[in-house]
Amino acid sequence: MIRARGVRFAFPGRTVLEDVTIDIEESLTTVIVGRSGIGKSVFLKCITGLLRPQAGSITIDGEEVVGASKPRILAIRRRIGMLFQEGALFDSMTVYENVAFPLVYHKLASAREIDRRVMAYLDLVGLREYARATPQELSGGMKRKVAVARAMILEPRYLLYDEPTAGLDPSSSAVVESMIRRLQRERAITSLVVTHDIDLTKYIADHIALMEDGRISAHAAREEAFAEASAIYEHFIENRERIRAENGSQG
């Protein structure tokens, strides 16, 4: 389980996370929603130790991440896969080499085993025939699918997704959504997704948390979250409908 307590993070002159407290349940998909620039991605980076909070505690399977030594953090990261916003594929490598990279670098398997696993994960994301392509030859959606395959290759306990559908066309978004859902259902991976995509949230979320003003202001199970009275529903649905109505009447 990932557990965050009172996490505070500030860039010089700007506080991003004020007091974030949340539990990410095992084998479920938790989606953190909130408007752009609210600090969702920063929170993911704090969880993975890429950013160090000024206060608070983040534990992964009971191990403290905040203030952990570099070797300890490297060990913790082996349990985590992360999908970055743009995929962050290594553009000097082919799709195959990108996916194989963690296994090859850490010498975790024989060449034959690496080949088997890479092709299996490329099959899983439906990109087997693109194994020899370079990232420049792929669309945005394909890049993210390759990034998911790369994140999955070490078979992590936790998968973190940073805006997995941002900037994608609706059909590519749908493909990525289905893949996230399938991975979660088939492999029971604990997933944490940060997004402001309502459709994605509706489709994949088991739990939904709302981030506002540097805090988790609401956190509920999916059904509860989308019930009319909830803060999340209000934030996500009503605000959107109200703004649309206002803009429509002005138009």
Place this chain on the structure above:
Amino acid sequence: MFAGLHLPRSGAFILDTAGASSLLSGASMSRPSSEAAREWRHAGASTASMYANFFFWLFREPFPTRQLGQQFVRVILDGFGILAVAGIVEGAMFAWLAGWYGTKFSVINWSGAASLYLLLSAATTLIGAMMFAAKLGTAFTVEIGSMQMSGQLDALRLMAVEPTQYIVIPRVLASILSFPLLKAISDVCAIAAAILLSRLWFDISVPVFLQHAQLVLKHTILTTSYIRCALHAFFISVNACGLGFYFEGGAIELGRTTTKSVVINLICVLIIDTVYGVMDSVFGWSTL
């Protein structure tokens, strides 16, 4: 340039984004100043942090042997053309100057010795280092900077791979190993050009040219010039990698950072050459 920069105590300089952003952001700089001054402080802090990071990770497992090999071949291939051309131009230029003054002062037979001494002891090293900074240094800054911009360095960290080990150390070591080799290629081109020009322009025969050159050239001159090359390569590559590694911003900032990489490295080359030259004359390394 480094005023206000407080590097943390040992261990804390193993900078990932966490440490770097707070260290380099300017928050630790006590004095408010213009954006340009802030950028220069950031550049200074970036290179200083990279020196610490480099030595911290250099002796830790796993050693990036494969990447070192790849980078060595790449640096040789990238640097070969420009250093060969620079060698030819330098050789012709110095031979012509030496020949012209040799004719004027009636010591034309010594012009070969003079030109080769200047070329091998100073010129090919200094100009070669400048070419190296312009060609390879900028390439390192842009490559690593764009990796930082696109999240590739963070992706490496997430895969429990330390980017300093995987990206920086191979480039720095490959530079240290390959630049003396490139200087040797540049030397050969310079000598060939000097001999050719002396023969064609001043009618100095090749045996006379080489005979006088042998009298003044000592192996210590060559040895110290190659040591100087390795020193240049180390500072140039660490500076360039550091500027890319701790890069913040977008395309415009990357352009400015690349310009800084050239400027910082050219100044660095001149300083190293001056300091080395002074120490050489004090301790007499070249005349041992």
